[in-house]
Amino acid sequence: MSPDLAGDAKRALRVGGRVACASAAALLGLRVLNPSLVLHVEVGEHGSRFRRARDGKGRIFPTTSRDHLEFHWSRAGSPQGALPDIVEVVAQAIDCLPPLDALCILDSAREDLPWLDVPPKLADAEFARLLDRLSQRGRDIASRSSTLSQAVGETVARERFREAGIVAEPQAALPGGYFADLLIGDRLIFECEGYSAHGGDKAFENDRARMAFLRACGYIVLNFSHKQVVDDWDSVLSTVQLVMRRGLHLNHAL
Structure with missing residues (x-):
């Protein structure tokens, strides 16, 4: 495990997955309305052997760990890498969080103001890719997003x-x-x-x-x-x- 990884990314790896959703959004520098009190972790759809986040020891079960862990089940097999790409992170947030919380993260990812000399974290092509994978509820939330929010x-x-x-x-x-x-x-x-x-x-x-x-x-x-x-x-x-x-x-x- 790389010593350069942020704390939540290390904790998610100890569990047996990778950091996800609001926890990953914070690591990507996105604005989060309500910082999560639980660690969001993406794991393989058929995963079963999970460990404690603090030390990677013991055995935990998703059904009894909801007070400190939120599991996101990946249908693409065991997730690779320590951090999902931004499309995955925003999609997880839209599926998991209350609409307003999700919208804050999406606005942050799309921020593209003419006086800023930095590109948006979620470019137009990636936004289109995000829309393709969302449910109707998710697309309704995304339709209310803006590239012009600074906070x-x-x-x-x-x-x-x-x-x-x-x-x-x-x-x-x-x-x-x-x-x-x-x-x-x-x-x-x-x-x-x-x-x-x-x-x-x-x-x-x-x-x-x-x-x-x-x-x-x-x-x-x-x-x-x-x-x-x-x-x-x-x-x-x-x-x-x-x-x-x-x-x-x-x-x-x-």
Whole structure:
């Protein structure tokens, strides 16, 4: 076993498989809404001799290990390598996780913003290959994904707005060469702010200048933290709906 392998990959190999699903997504650098409290492990369909993750000893059984292991059964025989490819990882997440959790991982994999000088982890050809292997439920989830999400909070807000019947456009172009995390109607900018992205002095000053300029242009700007979006959505939605009821998200309100 290579000493360079991450902890969860080593633990999965000790069990008798390889790391999978949300556990593998985290190792691939994908954004995970709810970090898994259990280790997801891909094993062969007919596998039966599994060992403890912590030391590779003893014998465990899938039916009695659900409090710390989630088994994914591969029909292609015993999985090879320490980590599945990204198509396999995302497919596992879509099949296994709640839709919103799966969507956060898929958005992260597909992130492809024009100002980023890095290719998406899941390119268009791989996305097409992913769609071919998904169930109808999985394709429905994938159809709601976007290449324009930069954070879990943005994905969560966009999806929850959709559920509330509100169209929120991701990374909408604004005057001054700026972009909105989400734009509702013509004039309501919704910003989801994480601590790391806005924590430095320069980022803080740039954000203040950006917000002042956009407000001067007549935009309504609502700023929420990642924690508010994820953990206090009812309050966030109520605030947005209050603005919308007054028509302030539309051009004619100016």
